[in-house]
Amino acid sequence: MSWKELEEAAVVKGGTSSAYVVSGWRVRKPVIDEAKCTNCLICWIFCPEPAIVRHEGAKVTIDYDHCKGCGICETECPLKAISMVMEP
Amino acid sequence: MTQMEAAKAVALQGDEAVAEAVRQCDVDVVAAYPITPQTIIVEKLAEFVASGRFTGEFIPVESEHSALSACVGASATGARVFTATSSQGLAYMHEMLYNASGLRMPIVMAVANRALSAPLVLNADHGDMMGSRDSGWIQVYAENVEEIYDRTIQMFRLSEDPRVMLPSTLNFEGFILSHDKERVRLLDDEPIKKFLGRPAPKHRLDPKEPLSFGAMASPDTYYEFRLQQAEAMRSALAVFEETEREFEAFSGRRYGAVDAYNTDGADRVAVVNGCAAGTMRAAARAMNLGGEKVGVLAIKLYRPFPAREVAAQLRRAKSVITMDRSISLGAPAGPIAQDVKSTLKGAGMNQPVTSVVYGIGGRDLSVEDGRKVFGLAKEGVSSAETSVMYGAKQ
Numbered sequence: 474m475s476w477k478e479l480e481e482a483a484v485v486k487g488g489t490s491s492a493y494v495v496s497g498w499r500v501r502k503p504v505i506d507e508a509k510c511t512n513c514l515i516c517w518i519f520c521p522e523p524a525i526v527r528h529e530g531a532k533v534t535i536d537y538d539h540c541k542g543c544g545i546c547e548t549e550c551p552l553k554a555i556s557m558v559m560e561p
Numbered sequence: 562m563t564q565m566e567a568a569k570a571v572a573l574q575g576d577e578a579v580a581e582a583v584r585q586c587d588v589d590v591v592a593a594y595p596i597t598p599q600t601i602i603v604e605k606l607a608e609f610v611a612s613g614r615f616t617g618e619f620i621p622v623e624s625e626h627s628a629l630s631a632c633v634g635a636s637a638t639g640a641r642v643f644t645a646t647s648s649q650g651l652a653y654m655h656e657m658l659y660n661a662s663g664l665r666m667p668i669v670m671a672v673a674n675r676a677l678s679a680p681l682v683l684n685a686d687h688g689d690m691m692g693s694r695d696s697g698w699i700q701v702y703a704e705n706v707e708e709i710y711d712r713t714i715q716m717f718r719l720s721e722d723p724r725v726m727l728p729s730t731l732n733f734e735g736f737i738l739s740h741d742k743e744r745v746r747l748l749d750d751e752p753i754k755k756f757l758g759r760p761a762p763k764h765r766l767d768p769k770e771p772l773s774f775g776a777m778a779s780p781d782t783y784y785e786f787r788l789q790q791a792e793a794m795r796s797a798l799a800v801f802e803e804t805e806r807e808f809e810a811f812s813g814r815r816y817g818a819v820d821a822y823n824t825d826g827a828d829r830v831a832v833v834n835g836c837a838a839g840t841m842r843a844a845a846r847a848m849n850l851g852g853e854k855v856g857v858l859a860i861k862l863y864r865p866f867p868a869r870e871v872a873a874q875l876r877r878a879k880s881v882i883t884m885d886r887s888i889s890l891g892a893p894a895g896p897i898a899q900d901v902k903s904t905l906k907g908a909g910m911n912q913p914v915t916s917v918v919y920g921i922g923g924r925d926l927s928v929e930d931g932r933k934v935f936g937l938a939k940e941g942v943s944s945a946e947t948s949v950m951y952g953a954k955q
Binding site: 481484490 | 775
């Protein structure tokens with residue numbers, strides 16, 4: 474694209490990064506044990522990415538497209554309901 | 562009565578003149594951190610806030626990096642933004658300088674030029690700004706206090722022009738100009754307001770309409786974003802001229818992108834920026850009276866570099882002396898020497914150029930020194946590999 478057509482200063486609409494898969498470098502992935510999970514949302518608070526997804530009337534799930542596998546959720550979960558599992 | 566006749570003459574230090582101009586420019590946000598010799602600017606603005614004479618937001622920050630970061634955020638909302646720094650402060654801003662220019666934020670910054678540590682030094686040279694020379698900021702060098710006052714006002718108009726949208730720095734030597742008290746003919750608030758208008762950026766940061774500024778570029782696009790900045794710099798040359806013309810219309814004052822003194826009748830022309838221009842003119846005047854054909858070309862607008870005007874003014878000179886108040890360590894010549902040599906070569910001119918370094922770390926340059934600097938060209942001491950370190954104790 475010519476410099477004349479590009480939007481100056483790379484200004485784009487907000488929220489566009491949700492369209493990108495940014496989890497390719499993950500080594501271990503968090504898996505939630507639904508039986509242990511009380512939906513306390515501590516993982517949702519601590520997750521540095523928007524990778525813990527809340528649901529109306531259901532427990533949290535993980536958005537694996539944006540989870541980078543840092544393991545903070547596993548460390549912070551008070552009920553040990555999250556475990557990090559090696560990616561295949 | 563004309564505006565000029567109505568102008569109130571007062572005695573102001575360079576730093577005070579900046580603060581006074583900022584107060585009159587309807588600035589929305591100031592975020593700054595004090596550093597010698599720029600401190601008076603921040604102190605004065607804080608005083609104006611306390612006394613209710615400045616109604617903009619004053620953000621006291623914990624560092625220069627934060628100062629410029631706050632300025633970038635404020636500028637993104639469409640506010641008129643000002644900051645000021647010196648030396649280590651400018652160095653600490655370095656990362657954010659590129660963000661401000663890349664995000665096309667028309668922030669205005671006063672830089673009271675001071676040499677860089679180590680060893681620790683408080684006095685003037687241009688090493689701080691030259692270290693950030695390629696950061697994409699417009700760079701103007703003033704040579705007296707009234708020019709500092711006028712240029713501060715002009716910079717907002719220039720930076721905020723939709724054809725430009727680049728941040729700018731107004732440079733003046735620390736202590737020599739920042740603390741020197743000179744006559745300034747103050748202008749009225751109303752014509753300044755009319756001259757400046759209000760910033761009208763294409764995009765504004767607004768929670769109701771979320772935007773992402775400076776989204777990630779790839780090898781496929783980054784080059785073109787840089788090209789946009791280069792083109793904006795080119796536009797700034799014409800807009801600078803326009804700005805000066807409009808400013809002159811109500812103030813009666815004009816400086817030019819370059820200031821030529823006797824370049825028509827001179828065999829030798831010294832190219833210089835900052836307050837040494839006046840010193841060199843005084844030396845030239847005395848030498849002219851003694852029959853020596855010398856002239857002075859003061860570079861006022863350093864980035865974008867007014868190459869066409871520089872070439873035109875040097876066309877008749879038999880030899881050129883460039884004067885750098887900074888050392889580019891290991892380089893074949895100082896930054897101004899490089900710009901001038903490149904300009905001459907590009908214009909098909911081939912005069913000998915004597916590259917002179919002077920005034921480092923606040924080393925004084927007297928009128929008598931000015932005469933000696935002109936003498937260096939006569940002696941033909943130029944070398945392809947290095948600059949003459951004028952005034953250094955060998």
